[in-house]
Amino acid sequence: MANVTFLDVRRLSADSADAADVALAMDEDAFRGFYDRTSGALWGYLSRISGDRQVADDLLQESYYRLLKSNVAFESENHRRNYLYRIATNLVNDSRRTSRPLFDNSVEMSDIAASDTHADTETRQDVRRALGKLKPRERAMLWLAYANGSSHAEIADVLGLKTGSIKLLLFRARRKMASALQR
Amino acid sequence: MKRDYSDPEIEAIVSEAIAAEASTARREARPPSSAIVWWRAQMRARAEATKAVERPLTIVHGLALAASMGLLVGVVGTAIGGLKGTIAWFAGIYASLAASGTSAVAIDFTSRWFMLPMTAMLISVVVLSVAAFVIFADE
Numbered sequence: 001m002a003n004v005t006f007l008d009v010r011r012l013s014a015d016s017a018d019a020a021d022v023a024l025a026m027d028e029d030a031f032r033g034f035y036d037r038t039s040g041a042l043w044g045y046l047s048r049i050s051g052d053r054q055v056a057d058d059l060l061q062e063s064y065y066r067l068l069k070s071n072v073a074f075e076s077e078n079h080r081r082n083y084l085y086r087i088a089t090n091l092v093n094d095s096r097r098t099s100r101p102l103f104d105n106s107v108e109m110s111d112i113a114a115s116d117t118h119a120d121t122e123t124r125q126d127v128r129r130a131l132g133k134l135k136p137r138e139r140a141m142l143w144l145a146y147a148n149g150s151s152h153a154e155i156a157d158v159l160g161l162k163t164g165s166i167k168l169l170l171f172r173a174r175r176k177m178a179s180a181l182q183r
Numbered sequence: 184m185k186r187d188y189s190d191p192e193i194e195a196i197v198s199e200a201i202a203a204e205a206s207t208a209r210r211e212a213r214p215p216s217s218a219i220v221w222w223r224a225q226m227r228a229r230a231e232a233t234k235a236v237e238r239p240l241t242i243v244h245g246l247a248l249a250a251s252m253g254l255l256v257g258v259v260g261t262a263i264g265g266l267k268g269t270i271a272w273f274a275g276i277y278a279s280l281a282a283s284g285t286s287a288v289a290i291d292f293t294s295r296w297f298m299l300p301m302t303a304m305l306i307s308v309v310v311l312s313v314a315a316f317v318i319f320a321d322e
Contacts, residue, residue, distance in 0.1 A: 124204065
């Protein structure tokens with residue numbers, strides 16, 4: 001049996017800490033490409049589902065970190081993207097349990113491009129107000145369906161629901177949103 | 184005035200509104216660069232790995248310290264017992280010197296009252312040196 005001293009153990013532990021980068025689920029190039037393709041859309045999802053821009057900023061990085069630390073073997077880019085959205089959705093749900101304000105409409109009007117007309121601005125405010133009246137799960141469902149173009153199976157996967165129930169839940173969410181837009 | 188819309192009409196209205204909002208959100212998005220996010224993830228993973236690895240070592244440090252403290256207390260206890268015996272031994276010598284009037288006294292270095300405290304002190308010095316080396320090495 002080899003003689004391993006206490007100092008050897010310490011040296012080994014330092015080496016394993018240095019090797020933490022190889023423990024991440026993707027290499028740098030693959031990650032950066034995936035991030036560049038998905039981060040804008042994910043930020044949009046997080047900001048509209050949480051209703052808080054600051055939360056979106058915080059949860060964006062946390063979502064990617066958890067994806068990198070996951071041990072899931074992804075079959076495709078879509079699979080990886082759906083998994084990322086599932087992480088993001090869970091993080092929003094967790095952050096909702098804290099005392100942060102939900103859907104405070106914190107996306108400032110000054111951020112809207114100068115070329116937008118007054119009517120555009122009003123329409124957008126109406127949409128945000130309508131989204132704010134929905135339950136977080138309904139917002140997430142509508143966003144995934146119409147902003148991301150996700151299938152019922154993908155929505156079910158992201159939100160942890162049964163695929164068969166998505167059609168009805170979407171129908172109800174659409175009705176609720178349309179009703180809120182009409183007011 | 185409200186009117187009743189059919190489901191395809193509602194779907195069109197909602198999908199159009201959300202698609203427009205998504206487009207706005209994408210324009211508003213200012214995510215940090217991928218290089219920064221990657222670097223932060225690396226740093227965090229490394230810090231977490233170091234923390235996880237060093238946790239058992241901290242326990243080992245604590246155990247080593249506790250063991251050496253226990254040993255020291257034991258040694259001190261034994262030394263006190265030995266000291267009492269040594270004092271009695273010196274008192275005996277003094278008494279015998281006074282009684283016989285002899286100048287040369289043969290000190291018995293093999294006596295257990297001499298050997299015990301000396302051995303205890305030697306052990307405590309060695310143990311404490313090893314413990315200090317283990318605890319403070321590489322820090």
